[in-house]
Amino acid sequence: MTDPVNPHDVPTAAQLVESVREWLERDVSPATDGRLRFHTRVAVNVLAMVERELELGDSHAQAHGARLEQLGMADDAELAAAIRNGDLDDRLDEVRGLLAATVADKLAVANPKYLA
Amino acid sequence: MSTGDLDDTIAEFAATLSASLDGATIDRLTRLSGGASRETWRFSADGTDLIAQRQRPGDIREMLHEAAVVRAAGDAGVPVPKLLHAERQDDGAAFMILEAIDGETIARKIQRDDEYRDARQVFARQCGSALARIHAIDHATLDGLEPVDPIAFYTDVIDELGQPHPVLELVRRWLIDHRPETSTQCLVHGDFRLGNIIVGSEGLRAVIDWELAHLGDPMEDLGWLCVKAWRFGGAPPVAGLGEYDELFDAYQAASGIEIDPDVVRWWEVLGTWKWGIMCISQASAHLNGAVRSHELAAIGRRVCENEHDLFLALEGRW
Numbered sequence: 543m544t545d546p547v548n549p550h551d552v553p554t555a556a557q558l559v560e561s562v563r564e565w566l567e568r569d570v571s572p573a574t575d576g577r578l579r580f581h582t583r584v585a586v587n588v589l590a591m592v593e594r595e596l597e598l599g600d601s602h603a604q605a606h607g608a609r610l611e612q613l614g615m616a617d618d619a620e621l622a623a624a625i626r627n628g629d630l631d632d633r634l635d636e637v638r639g640l641l642a643a644t645v646a647d648k649l650a651v652a653n654p655k656y657l658a
Numbered sequence: 659m660s661t662g663d664l665d666d667t668i669a670e671f672a673a674t675l676s677a678s679l680d681g682a683t684i685d686r687l688t689r690l691s692g693g694a695s696r697e698t699w700r701f702s703a704d705g706t707d708l709i710a711q712r713q714r715p716g717d718i719r720e721m722l723h724e725a726a727v728v729r730a731a732g733d734a735g736v737p738v739p740k741l742l743h744a745e746r747q748d749d750g751a752a753f754m755i756l757e758a759i760d761g762e763t764i765a766r767k768i769q770r771d772d773e774y775r776d777a778r779q780v781f782a783r784q785c786g787s788a789l790a791r792i793h794a795i796d797h798a799t800l801d802g803l804e805p806v807d808p809i810a811f812y813t814d815v816i817d818e819l820g821q822p823h824p825v826l827e828l829v830r831r832w833l834i835d836h837r838p839e840t841s842t843q844c845l846v847h848g849d850f851r852l853g854n855i856i857v858g859s860e861g862l863r864a865v866i867d868w869e870l871a872h873l874g875d876p877m878e879d880l881g882w883l884c885v886k887a888w889r890f891g892g893a894p895p896v897a898g899l900g901e902y903d904e905l906f907d908a909y910q911a912a913s914g915i916e917i918d919p920d921v922v923r924w925w926e927v928l929g930t931w932k933w934g935i936m937c938i939s940q941a942s943a944h945l946n947g948a949v950r951s952h953e954l955a956a957i958g959r960r961v962c963e964n965e966h967d968l969f970l971a972l973e974g975r976w
Contacts, residue, residue: 581952581953584952584953584956585952587956588952588955588956591956591959618822618823618824619822621822621824621827622822622823622824622826622827623822625824625827625828625831626827626830626831634828634976635976637824637828638828638969638976641824641825641828641965642969645825645962645965645966645969646966648959648961648962648965649962649963649966651959652959652960652962652963653959653960653962653963656963656966657966
């Protein structure tokens with residue numbers, strides 16, 4: 543099995559999103575006010591989030607997968623059900639520690655300022 | 659819908675409003691906001707500014723019950739807009755007409771603008787007094803108020819959304835294991851926070867948006883007011899504006915009910931958990947096509963803020 547090779551030209555997906563975000567910040571936002579400016583700010587935040595996920599998403603997926611594997615779980619749904627059913631009651635400290643690390647990763651993409 | 663249809667709809671609604679206000683002349687009928695279940699309109703009737711709230715057909719909540727709660731709250735001395743009219747139309751949708759109260763509801767402005775400097779000093783205490791009055795309302799004569807078990811209710815919500823969240827399950831277990839005994843069953847506003855309170859330069863002017871009123875533990879309202887999301891970035895715990903002691907002292911003085919801070923804290927954790935589930939739900943409204951909106955979509959990525967807050971709140975208390 544060979545490694546996947548990206549056939550697409552530059553700019554990368556992240557660079558394309560970045561260019562649109564910069565345009566919204568530089569040209570659109572100053573020309574708007576009220577509700578439209580607020581929704582422009584939301585759009586800027588969304589694009590910045592996508593940029594961070596494109597950069598960090600693969601390593602976050604690897605790390606979360608390893609945490610689930612440590613608990614013997616296939617995915618979040620299985621883990622959530624196990625917590626609700628009490629199947630992990632003797633390992634709750636461990637579960638909390640692993641999930642806190644996942645939450646930190648999610649915030650690093652969604653809203654890194656929230657951790658500051 | 660074409661502009662002509664919209665004009666017709668507005669004209670029809672203006673005629674309905676006029677008929678319910680003794681034939682008053684209706685001017686400047688303007689829609690302020692519209693959610694999935696209701697619309698809010700502003701207008702003038704013979705020169706007096708008023709607000710109309712109209713249910714969309716299919717809304718499962720009963721607006722006439724809400725109108726009765728607003729009226730009872732006003733009678734009990736809670737600062738609320740005066741209710742002028744409420745009725746159900748032939749198509750099944752209800753509407754109500756309320757006095758328009760000047761003031762600010764946007765949290766960011768109340769927290770930062772100079773105009774509200776004095777208001778910020780007294781706000782937490784005023785909330786305590788207003789909540790004490792709300793919780794003392796005699797609800798025996800009010801129809802349609804159901805006791806709500808928030809854990810059961812929001813467990814159903816998240817199960818129906820089909821997006822299991824392990825952190826929210828951990829917290830659900832904690833909430834069940836540490837659930838306080840409900841002292842009394844009273845009328846709870848259900849969404850008492852900045853955004854649903856009209857504030858003037860002197861402070862709290864009116865409590866609005868009573869659609870989530872229900873029967874429950876009075877501490878639910880106090881906890882919800884202190885949830886991190888409703889601090890809107892402000893540091894102090896009560897709406898980002900005041901301290902717990904100010905809220906509790908004013909509430910105790912007005913109600914005679916002694917507050918157990920641990921119980922309020924439990925409701926604050928419950929509120930944070932609930933808002934996390936509501937974030938998933940709001941993103942779903944975009945994803946399932948009910949309301950296409952990048953703002954709602956982005957709220958889906960705020961679940962982890964609540965998960966983070968829950969870890970902080972429960973550190974050393976699991």
